[in-house]
Amino acid sequence: MRGTVFIAGLGLIGGSLAKTIKKAHPQAEVIGYDIRKDEVGLAEALNIIDKKAESFQSGAEQADLIILAAPVLQTEELIRQLAEFDLKKEVIITDTGSTKRRIMECAEVLEKRQITFIGGHPMAGSHKSGVAAAKELLFENAFYLLTPGEHTNDKQLAVLKKWLEGTKAKIIELSAEDHDYLTGVVSHFPHVIAASLVRQAQKCNDSNSLISRLAAGGFKDLTRIASSNPEMWKDISLHNKEVLLALLNDWKIEMERVIDILQEESAPLLFDYFNEAKKFRDELPVKAIGAIPSFYDLYVDIPDYPGVISEITAYLADERISITNIRIMETREDVYGVLVISFQNEKDRARAQRCIEKQTNYDLFLA
Structure with missing residues (x-):
């Protein structure tokens, strides 16, 4: 044009x-x-x-x-x-x-x-x-x-x-109304919850500083969206206030239900609660791009010896595969650590997975 x-x-x-x-x-x-x-x-x-x-x-x-x-x-x-x-x-x-x-x-x-x-x-x-x-x-x-x-x-x-x-x-x-409700459910509301989880951990860390170390693994991945621009999310939250308030009130009811189940020590109800969540989560599209930007992470179980990380990155460099971030998850109880490598897109992650599987016998898995 x-x-x-x-x-x-x-x-x-x-x-x-x-x-x-x-x-x-x-x-x-x-x-x-x-x-x-x-x-x-x-x-x-x-x-x-x-x-x-x-x-x-x-x-x-x-x-x-x-x-x-x-x-x-x-x-x-x-x-x-x-x-x-x-x-x-x-x-x-x-x-x-x-x-x-x-x-x-x-x-x-x-x-x-x-x-x-x-x-x-x-x-x-x-x-x-x-x-x-x-x-x-x-x-x-x-x-x-x-x-x-x-x-x-x-x-x-x-x-x-x-x-x-x-x-x-x-x-x-x-419609604008449908847009704000849908994005409220799958984007705006999760950002508020992620921020609240981090704030809860921050409060607990005041009494036990070990929490911040343990949170370096799965907790940090779970709450990664809490690192988004606070100025932007302040404005978004105010703009979509009505939807967020309704969702947060529903969340309060949901958490009260969990409290009741725990107080009753009802193992069947607790199993159903987690199982229903697991089934819905497992049925979500794997490759589709949704409201929250996807994180293309590859998890690699690596042995603890000098130079192992540079070996992995050298394999990727030889294949001209770009990485956006690399880190080690510290919450491990065995002799292995977990290397988390982030990529720009699904294609690069898939290429990296094939490359590392070809060069090593390390276990690899996706989030």
């Missing part, structure tokens, strides 16, 4: 969208803007954008497509500003925020001016942030949720989908 695409917010998501659009639509011009001047400069230097906008207004008024890749509270302010600009008549505006109801309500000011706004939420991420971490394959096979406005027509929706085709994402249309 030809045209000008303006991306406001050059972090991981905005930068990755810029890369996918430039690759899929080489005749388009991608203009970038960010209040962080260093990110804009880096995006230019890395050829992620074609040029920078001198201001938010100048970039927006040139654009055929405007993508607001900013935190949700900032997105609301940007929408209010856009309503005052002299935009192109056929411009399409979308965002990338994790909540939609309040964003769509805010965008009504654009609808009144007959400016098309289609809410968007690419459900992908990474442990890295910033435009330097942007990559073309970030959204591949991920869900990309769109929440069209009340007056959005099929042609406008088709144009936006065409612009986004380079993401290779699975695009789903739904």
Whole structure:
């Protein structure tokens, strides 16, 4: 497609969208803007954008497509500003925020001016942030949720989908209310719970510092999402307050049920509780990309001798397999340790598994 695409917010998501659009639509011009001047400069230097906008207004008024890749509270302010600009008549505006109801309500000011706004939420991420971490394959096979406005027509929706085709994402249309409920259940609520588990461990650690050492293994993996940006999750939680409150009240009832079962010492009920959870969890899609970014970890049982880790990484280097993180789980009672190697995607993890199995007789397993 030809045209000008303006991306406001050059972090991981905005930068990755810029890369996918430039690759899929080489005749388009991608203009970038960010209040962080260093990110804009880096995006230019890395050829992620074609040029920078001198201001938010100048970039927006040139654009055929405007993508607001900013935190949700900032997105609301940007929408209010856009309503005052002299935009192109056929411009399409979308965002990338994790909540939609309040964003769509805010965008009504654009609808009144007959400016098309289609809410968007690419459900992908990474442990890295910033435009330097942007990559073309970030959204591949991920869900990309769109929440069209009340007056959005099929042609406008088709144009936006065409612009986004380079993401290779699975695009789903739904209402803003459904979006916030679904993402509340599988993303926002788990983040609150993960943070609460970490805070509970922190309180217990005050009386026994051994807890922080024992938590270095499975507990740390279980609560990894608690390391997400607190500023972003503060805004998301406030935006989706009603859904979160309902889910947290349900959680209280669920925990009261567990308390009752334990107090009764009912082994059958306790077994059923864990077994039902296990069955549902085991039936979840293995390869699908969901609301929370997947962690492509490979666990390797390794013997304790000098140089064993460098041997493993050398095997991977010989096959030109990139790793994103490497660590040792300390909670082991036998002579072996567990080496946890993280990869960017499922393909790299599968290649690594085959490589290590070929070179060693170590036991390997996935989370």
